[in-house]
Amino acid sequence: MKTLKEVTLAEKILKEIRICNKCLGRQFPKFRPELSNSEKGILLKLFTITKIKGKKQEGYTWQDLLDLTEEQSCDLCGNIFTKIDDIVAKLIERLEEYEFENFLCGAKIPISLVEKEEKIKSEFKLRGESLRKEIVREVGLKLNKCLKKETNFSDPDIKIIFEPYNEEPAIRITTSPIFYSGRYLVRERGIKVKELIEEFFITNFDAESVKVTLMTVDNRLYLEMPFLVKIIHPKKRGPINNYNDLNGVVLSELKRLSRKEYKDKEFKAEFLIKVIIDDDLTRESKISELKENIKRKKQIVEVNFQNGVNEKEIIVIIGVCGNLNLLKMFSQSNLRVKEFKLIKIDDFKRKDI
Ligand SMILES: [Zn+2]
Numbered sequence: 001m002k003t004l005k006e007v008t009l010a011e012k013i014l015k016e017i018r019i020c021n022k023c024l025g026r027q028f029p030k031f032r033p034e035l036s037n038s039e040k041g042i043l044l045k046l047f048t049i050t051k052i053k054g055k056k057q058e059g060y061t062w063q064d065l066l067d068l069t070e071e072q073s074c075d076l077c078g079n080i081f082t083k084i085d086d087i088v089a090k091l092i093e094r095l096e097e098y099e100f101e102n103f104l105c106g107a108k109i110p111i112s113l114v115e116k117e118e119k120i121k122s123e124f125k126l127r128g129e130s131l132r133k134e135i136v137r138e139v140g141l142k143l144n145k146c147l148k149k150e151t152n153f154s155d156p157d158i159k160i161i162f163e164p165y166n167e168e169p170a171i172r173i174t175t176s177p178i179f180y181s182g183r184y185l186v187r188e189r190g191i192k193v194k195e196l197i198e199e200f201f202i203t204n205f206d207a208e209s210v211k212v213t214l215m216t217v218d219n220r221l222y223l224e225m226p227f228l229v230k231i232i233h234p235k236k237r238g239p240i241n242n243y244n245d246l247n248g249v250v251l252s253e254l255k256r257l258s259r260k261e262y263k264d265k266e267f268k269a270e271f272l273i274k275v276i277i278d279d280d281l282t283r284e285s286k287i288s289e290l291k292e293n294i295k296r297k298k299q300i301v302e303v304n305f306q307n308g309v310n311e312k313e314i315i316v317i318i319g320v321c322g323n324l325n326l327l328k329m330f331s332q333s334n335l336r337v338k339e340f341k342l343i344k345i346d347d348f349k350r351k352d353i
Pocket of ligand 1: 019020021022023024074075076077078079080
């Protein structure tokens with residue numbers, strides 16, 4: 001009974017418009033779900049023809065079915081599905097310069113076709129998936145097979161948007177950013193550290209641009225400091241080799257991060273500083289003055305004083321994030337730095353601040 005209902009509906013559609021097998025089959029998602037849209041279309045056309053001619057299905061061979069349901073020009077899709085292989089070939093050509101493990105593709109369809117499809121769907125109360133979705137799925141499946149790469153819906157390495165109805169299919173490709181953390185050590189004073197690191201990552205990943213976040217202290221201190229990098233629109237996706245020395249900046253501990261890890265990441269450094277306190281003022285007032293001075297700096301997240309080293313010295317442990325010129329900060333106060341030592345640099349999450 002159900003088939004009869006669907007055949008009656010198919011007959012109505014076929015009387016009204018010229019439609020290819022795939023587009024007809026797509027309108028009947030619940031009909032014979034084990035069949036492809038093309039097969040559904042062929043079967044519905046056959047049932048309709050048999051019904052009209054009053055003949056029985058058994059009398060037909062498979063070739064007869066194909067002949068009977070030979071593709072006519074389709075009002076709905078303009079026979080776009082005959083061009084899928086050409087579109088896929090052009091996409092593969094464009095993708096040659098990119099490295100990726102997985103992808104996601106999408107398509108832009110002319111609004112006139114979308115409206116025509118909507119009109120037909122509402123006229124016959126159809127609930128099948130859209131033309132755009134079927135084009136995207138067909139192209140996606142062929143790309144899976146040809147490139148041997150998976151589709152990734154949540155976080156693809158590469159996104160491909162194509163316009164199948166353009167004479168020369170317009171293709172827009174965007175790639176997901178890549179994130180790294182690492183340490184850098186400046187060996188020569190006066191060099192442009194940030195620019196060197198930027199250039200290094202742009203070259204390695206054939207990227208459009210990079211965003212480098214450095215934690216810095218006075219470079220006279222020669223400390224290994226942390227950095228983060230976001231590599232924007234990379235054509236290559238690593239790995240990185242030979243990163244030991246970039247003309248005066250040494251990189252180490254490079255680690256690939258996920259998008260979330262990068263977003264959550266901040267730095268925390270603990271510095272051990274021995275400060276000499278003037279004799280003429282009390283120890284307590286000097287300590288509170290120092291504390292106030294340090295706390296005024298926005299980047300400082302934590303200040304701890306460990307007292308009792310000796311009468312004239314205190315140890316300050318400061319947690320900082322971002323840039324901080326510690327030597328300058330102390331030189332502006334009346335306190336003399338006797339010893340300056342980086343104890344450790346921790347990674348910690350922004351929400352912990
Ligand atoms: Zn069609």
